[in-house]
Amino acid sequence: MLKIAVPNKGSLSETAAQMLAEAGYHGRRDPRELVTADPANGVEFFYLRPRDIATYVGSGALDVGITGRDLLLDSESPATEVAELNFGGSTFRFASPAGEFSTLEQLQGRRVATSYPGLVAAFLAKSNVTATLVKLDGAVESAVRLGVADAVADVVSTGSTLRKAGLEIFGPVILESTAVLISSGIQNPGADTLLRRLQGVLVARQYVLMDYDVPRAHLDAAAALTPGIESPTISPLADPDWVAVRAMVPRHDMNLVMDALWEVGARAILVSPIHAARI
Numbered sequence: 001m002l003k004i005a006v007p008n009k010g011s012l013s014e015t016a017a018q019m020l021a022e023a024g025y026h027g028r029r030d031p032r033e034l035v036t037a038d039p040a041n042g043v044e045f046f047y048l049r050p051r052d053i054a055t056y057v058g059s060g061a062l063d064v065g066i067t068g069r070d071l072l073l074d075s076e077s078p079a080t081e082v083a084e085l086n087f088g089g090s091t092f093r094f095a096s097p098a099g100e101f102s103t104l105e106q107l108q109g110r111r112v113a114t115s116y117p118g119l120v121a122a123f124l125a126k127s128n129v130t131a132t133l134v135k136l137d138g139a140v141e142s143a144v145r146l147g148v149a150d151a152v153a154d155v156v157s158t159g160s161t162l163r164k165a166g167l168e169i170f171g172p173v174i175l176e177s178t179a180v181l182i183s184s185g186i187q188n189p190g191a192d193t194l195l196r197r198l199q200g201v202l203v204a205r206q207y208v209l210m211d212y213d214v215p216r217a218h219l220d221a222a223a224a225l226t227p228g229i230e231s232p233t234i235s236p237l238a239d240p241d242w243v244a245v246r247a248m249v250p251r252h253d254m255n256l257v258m259d260a261l262w263e264v265g266a267r268a269i270l271v272s273p274i275h276a277a278r279i
């Protein structure tokens, strides 16, 4: 059985569970359940705090897990990142009351509140800045107002929490984070299957299938707009002057591609969702 660590709550939990379900796994039905077996798929899910997942996977107690890159680096666990999962995107930044600081060097000798002390200490050390870290559990944006720190270092997504606390970002980007699949490094064939399935889910979400008919004379121009992953599928039609084309197109570009295809003479342009994929 492949042992998989999954966030039990917080920003990553819902999307992680949804991705695993789309990948064909059967997770927990009851949110109080801590462990669930999915024998048909040869896996067992352990629902854990996202912050603890790298520790369990790094120790080899669990094989793989889904967590944030920021949490993985903060933990200093030997677990390694295997794939980005394209959700839970955030940046990790320094912030202070408007105008207070503008450069990283100004933090020398000052107090920085964070719930990611490992990540921040490593960044400050690499930058040759010595500051006192004030370790908090969360809601660090309140630390300056309450007088326990001069600046904060925290996860920023929309920036709205910082704004509401009267803080502004300054200094360099500490980290670009996203949800990631991590591994203990111990070989397990189930881990390769999980990775391929999750990659399939990402492809199914990011691409659509586009079908259209185009006069043979304009095929080259049309095919250049829809190169697909390997190469577009071209099929003959009853009318020898026309062909049918099928290709995967990035979902984000589909309307622009349809406009351009129409311009080069394509007709009957149809778009369908991809429910699952193995590329």
Ligand SMILES: Nc1ncnc2c1ncn2[C@@H]1O[C@H](COP(=O)(O)OP(=O)(O)OP(=O)(O)O)[C@@H](O)[C@H]1O
Pocket (backbone or CB within 6 Å): 009, 010, 011, 012, 050, 051, 067, 068, 069, 070, 071, 088, 089, 090, 138, 155, 156, 157, 158, 177, 178
């Ligand atoms: N607002 C957000 N938008 C996107 N990702 C976020 C956001 N807040 C946190 N994250 C990401 O989610 C991961 C874990 O954060 P999360 O908030 O779930 O954990 P936590 O702070 O330990 O738990 P909780 O907030 O439930 O106490 C991190 O990788 C972080 O970058």
Ligand SMILES: O=P(O)(O)OC[C@H]1O[C@H](OP(=O)(O)OP(=O)(O)O)[C@H](O)[C@@H]1O
Pocket (backbone or CB within 6 Å): 011, 137, 138, 139, 140, 141, 154, 155, 156, 157, 158, 159, 160, 161, 162
């Ligand atoms: O830029 P924003 O979109 O406002 O999001 C960033 C906020 O979200 C997270 O907080 P969370 O809700 O997890 O609370 P916490 O600080 O207690 O972890 C993070 O720690 C920031 O405070």
Ligand SMILES: [Mg+2]
Pocket (backbone or CB within 6 Å): 010, 138
């Ligand atoms: Mg949080």
